[in-house]
Amino acid sequence: MSKMAKNSLQFMLARRLTVTVSIFWLAGSVLAAYSMYHEMQEAFDNSLVTTAYRYAPLIDDYLQRHDGGSAQEVLPSPAKGEIRTEDHGDGDGDEELGEDYLMYQVREGGGGLLLRSYNAQENPFEAPLIEGFYNEQDFRIYTAVLLGGTRIIQVAEPLEHRREALFESVVAQFLPIVLLIPAVIIGVIVALRRGLSPVLRVRDAIEERGEGNLQPLELDDAPEEISTIVTAVNRLMEKLDAALSAERTFTAHSAHELRTPIAAALAQTQRLVLELPEDHPGRIRARQTEESLKRLSRLSEKLLQLARAEAGVGLSPTGENQRLGTTLGLVIDDLERVADGAGRIAFDPKQAAALSANIDHDAFAICMRNLIENALKHGSDQEKVMVEVIGSDTVRVSNAGDAVRPEDLDDLTSRFKRSNTRASGAGLGLSIVKTIVGNINGELTLHSPRPGKPDGFMAELRLHQS
Structure with missing residues (x-):
């Protein structure tokens, strides 16, 4: 099957497996993102704490050498926050290492501002002067109380930086999933096709x-x-x-x-x-x-x-195509000898020269006798019954007369089923033909009225060739 039908077992299994795998995958990713969020928050908070206590001795030394500092003092940062190295390590030249996201203020015990980092605001943070974390509108702040409360260091990080880092991490996690879901769908379909191949072989063997x-x-x-x-x-x-x-x-x-x-x-x-x-x-x-x-x-x-x-009965005993032109001619000659068929059959023997199919001669004769007898019984006496050979595998038998109702046409191949006609018969002829055609994998098609005509009936017999 080149395409999966929507009501096929393969399609239903592929859809359900894909949906199930995708749901569990996304659920696992959401849980992982939730866990990652808390781990990142903890890592960021640890960074604030570590920065506060690592800066403490450096700030203490700076204040001793600069007479205690003042509110206007700003500690500079190299290259305005960008730390660069030139021709170090791998020899690639100037290389950007990062940007200072953390900022801090050093305050005295009474709350006065002693100094601040270059990227910190001029006004003191609103965070209370108590050991611990505090969230302002735009910052996450950690307050470290040192020297018995005489000096306080407050390290702040923009919440936007945290959100950006979390967003990039989530995108980096979910982007491969989005790309892998089509691969999973293809993999599921391929696996199902291979797994269901025995079922398909059984189906094909039956068909x-x-x-x-x-x-x-x-x-x-x-x-x-x-x-x-x-x-x-x-x-x-x-x-x-x-x-x-x-x-x-x-x-x-x-x-x-x-x-x-x-x-x-x-x-x-x-x-x-x-x-x-x-x-x-x-x-x-x-x-x-x-x-x-x-x-x-x-x-x-x-x-x-x-x-x-x-x-x-049906297929040729040899399993190969049989020439059927002579057999068809004998059947027509035999029917023309009886009263019903005398002078009423139109047939060109030259057309039958190429007729051949994988069918037993006797079975073919039974089919043609029933089709022609049916046309002679139910056809009009004013027109001959036409027997035409199309190509090498198709025979058409048509007759004039009243058209069969569309609702009755499909039932004519059933046993003892007859259309509205006064002609005698048991209603078995077309049923016999259909059964033999089914044995040889051929096809019997009925038309009423005849193609291109306003009335009549035509039976088209398409034979199987090996």
Whole structure:
């Protein structure tokens, strides 16, 4: 299958597995992001604490050398916050190492500002002068109380910096997921196709069979679950084959056993008709009996054909294409000898020269006899029955007459199903043809009215070629 149908098992499994994996993956990523958020907050807070206590001795030394400092003193930063090294390490030249995000203020015990970093605000932070963390509107501040409360260092970090760092980390985590989800979908589809290949092989093996083929399926390399299904299907087909065989045997034996007494009764009746005078009152009843016996004889013949068709007759014994032009000509010649077909069949033997297919000659003759007989019975006497050979594998039989209603057209191939017609018949001809065509993987198509005509009926028989 090039595409998955929406109601196929493969599509449903692929969709559910993809959705399930994606949900769990995203849920795991959200939990990881939540955990990462708390770990990053803890790392940032530790950075504030570490910075405060590492700066303390340096600030103390600076204040001693600068007479205690003042509120206007600002500690400079190299390159205005950018620390650069020239030609150190890898020899790449000037290299940016980072930017100062942390800022601090040094305050005396009473709250006066002694000095501040170059990037800190001029006014004292609003954080209370108590050991610990405090959040302002834009900053996270840690206050360190030193020298018995006589000196206080407050280190601040912009909350925007934290949000930016968290956003970049989350994006870095989720971006691979977005890129990997299509890969997961493709991987799931490929894995399902390989995993479900035994199911597809079983399906193909069943679809390739004709309607009368009930031989066991063979799938030795299937997994245990599929093997169980194949075994159950084979058992079911064995039971069905046994039931159909019993039905076919009964039908064939019954029809065969009826042929001799019917033929004998018909012969006696015909003799009786000849012996009775024209004005004898029993002659009419004898004629009626003769017609009834003829219908019964035709019915028994159709039942025998149906039994053969359902027994699986169809494919050529050699398994190769057979030339069918001569067989078709013999069938038409035979039908033209009877009263119904005399002078009513239009056929060009030259068209049949290339006709060939993988079908038994006898089965092909049964199909063509039934199609042509059907056209002769139900067709108009004003136009001939057309038998046309198209290419090397298609035969069309068409006749004029009343069109079949669309709602009845599909049912004509059912047993004992007849359209609204006064012609005699048992309604088995098209059913026999359809059964044989199914045995050879051919195709029977019915059209009414005829293509390009306002009336009539056409049967198109497309044969299977090896």
